[in-house]
Amino acid sequence: MQSEKLEPVNYYVGIDVGTASVRAALVDQFGTVVAYEDHPVKIWAPQPDHYEQSSDDIWAACCTVTKKVTQGINIAQIRGLGFDATCSLVVLDSHFQPLAVNSEGKCNRNVIMWMDHRAAKQVARINETQHSVLCFVGGSMSVEMQPPKLLWLKENLQASCWEKAGYFFDLPDFLSWKATGVTARSLCTLVCKWTYSSEKGWDDSFWKLIGLEDLIADKYAKIGNEVLAPGAPVGNGLTSEAAKDLGLSKGIAVAASLIDAHAGGIGMIGTNVKGYNLPCENQSIASRIAVICGTSSCHMGISESPVFVPGVWGPYYSAMVPEFWLNEGGQSVTGKLIDHVVRGHTAFPELQTKAAASAQSIYTYLNGHLDLIKKSLPVGFLTVDLHVWPDFHGNRSPLADLTLKGMVVGLTLSQGLDDLALIYLATIQAIALGTRHIVETMQAAGHHVNTMFMCGGLSKNPLFVQMHADITGMPVVLAQEVESVLMGAAILGACASKDFVSLQDAMEKMGRVGRVVLPNHKDKRFYDKKYQVFLKLMEHQQEYKAIMQTV
Template sequence: MPGGDQEPGRYYVGVDVGTGSVRAALVDQRGTLLAFADQAINKWEPQFNHHEQSSEDIWAACCIVTKKVVQGINLNQIRGLGFDATCSLVVLDKQFRPLPVNHEGDSHRNIIMWLDHRAVSQVHRINNTKHSVLQYVGGVMSVEMQAPKLLWLKENLRETCWDKAGHFFDLPDFLSWKATGVTARSLCSLVCKWTYSAEKGWDDSFWKMIGLEDFVSDNYSKIGNQVLPPGASLGNGLTPEAARDLGLPAGIAVSASLIDAHAGGLGVIGTDVRGHGLACEGQPVTSRLAVICGTSSCHMGISKDPIFVPGVWGPYFSAMVPGFWLNEGGQSVTGKLIDHMVQGHAAFPELQAKATARCQSIYAYLNSHLDLIKKAQPVGFLTVDLHVWPDFHGNRSPLADLTLKGMVTGLKLSQDLDDLAILYLATVQAIAFGTRFIIEAMEAAGHSISTLFLCGGLSKNPLFVQMHADITGGHGKNEQSWESCVSQTRG
């Protein structure tokens, strides 16, 4: 029986909502993974830089994967359920029905996704205020945070959305509300994406200064005036309605949520490394950097005292590890960029056909193709005259410049599979240099990092992991002192 020694098994269900899919895991009381399921979710891009999703669609996917992982177990032994998700903005009316976040008036699409860059004018105006809350987001607010998106809705969809809205949720908090009926928000989402302070709460002057005084006058009821630490038990647990949807018994404990990157960071940063000869063994946990790499990459470093890193989000108190400050560096597109480069190349159909013939993923095929063409030289040398600048969706950290664009130099007229493989390698290397750039900024501000812990979909790619180890390893230090571990807690 899963989970069992002599004592009856106790089970826990975790639901992870990424950008491209929803995953559920069933674990026992020791954290052993017993079952896993995933389900793709829909995304819409009605205009360039507008990215939308549907909260109903995402909830339905959560129900499908949860039902799958609990198949065949005694449901009465399930003790808890928790959610993490991307920090996308969910909009509901006063009766908790979806509202459109688009000009088409399609209320099914009621989520502005985290990577949506529609609120450029709004975020420039917010940054021009130089308000003191901006110190806690790296000095510059990102267009991917919630305040500029809310202002965009007020300025662009006043009648169809803003005036009717009753609730604006971060997606992780939407999911815990949907499961329990409790509208309390997680400290994780409010601190990291909404300018809430763990110590001082909301800052009225910020919302008034940016033209969203509406929230102050109704005591923040639409964006959250009850805040709980991640992991806190919500209300009376799973409601009968949500229990029916998910195929679980009513009343199971449901915890306040985490943002997906923070759940991944929490999952890997405390890893027991004894006996692996890693640089961080016996060192404080603050010498570790969790890198959560999926559609994007998030670089999570913690400290005992607040550290202000220009262009790196935070410091956020208790937003990931209780009692520690968090700095969060990030690259807005990494997995998405690799997919974009590979799928857009003229040799992509040939790659697909060859990978399928060998029953391999395209990335496993590309990695073995690079091994073949590198001959005796190290694989990294294949890109001596081909270089990629990876900011195709702006630079989240440490430049904090959403206007930046991508670049490729060194292109030739040929477009065969060798060219595709080398372009893929150059893209992976560029992303790894981006990580190094972020670490350098964090170290210049006071962090001291010796070991990277990778998780997420890209950590399944050995080339991605190796390039991160090689490229961050020489970073002004003893070459031997840097290492990368891979721990797959997600995806």
């Protein structure tokens, strides 16, 4: 009997540059992650609110992880490469060499990170202009976007940086340039972080009004005058130099990139959900919201027509899913906040010791400890008199108020492990309540979302996921492959390779449902009360600020 000849499997590499590490995955055409690697990248924090990185260090990490995930694979079967990254600002001179973004003149530190808030004064002045482009960023630009950072460089590093700069790249676009030698930018980055309009292009009047008219002189060559849709092939694919660096074949397709959160959206929001009895099953993809939660969290909602949501970025046309408008809510710190609260507690050394002794992560141990102290109550009810407002790094959405601070109400003199577990739980609940605040604001403006798709590091924490389901009242869908951001990057590479009809086709065929977490509707009244308190905390903080301004 003649054996049937098997068709060779096609593979795609997805590379994700996160806040503190670079990760890569080798993904097959069926959406299975075959190999995964990560590698840390350096962060410099020379002064408060200043966070810097090195583009050379980041690229070297990309090369390291890519070579590892492709070991033992016939590289001729690797058909495409996709990048995503944080929306950090990369500065190069006219010869593509790194330029210092600091007063110390350290050229290796040429990246202003997304979470850098040095441009607070500049963004306040930009928002005072009330220019019409601000309507597409929720009415108020964030300090984490690129125009205020560019203005800061011009005003603070005029001679050493601004005048010498040849190219300002969003980090995802720097990576596609490094791979292909083509300076084309992704529509995603320019629309979401630079005020580019997918319909009208750059608005000269905005740049003149904020004092950056010099960017117009060369027809925006420094910030991007060739724009590609996410997933479109860039140039002639991988250059011979980049192929050697990455251990891949010259000429394989390289996709126009995405911001990391948007890659997470691409990796899961188009998944086929038939048979899971979800409210979104027979509805438009616009009934889904993607929540990408790691160091920070992003909330991605799409619509067939533009929806303007106060304090929520967008609407951006085709910035994530082609031919859909995107709104992007966000929380500036989530994973970082949980880590800050837990590691700063007096009982943290005890937690470390006990978690290590039981061979568990500190968060798995804390979740188990909460189960021990809950007695007959649902675990969430333990915080009936402990409340947190989570904006320790300002509010991105839906209030767009950089000046807001964190709040904790209900502290006692207790310093033990029980106390640490409770503040940990209250912080997770506060983040979930913040998500509810964003979702309800989007729904009030015209979005019709009913199902949450969640990915990122925090989605691996079952308590975090359950609190989001219970507090929003929506089912949470977790992908079969937990690394949805990397899946999104690989889907970009698959789209660029032309192995799929469209980006949506690749999304549907490569994304798969893993698990569905349903809300405990019987606890709804408790969480409605917690939400009332949550909103009161915000009102009170604003009242306190008003009182102190009269001093």
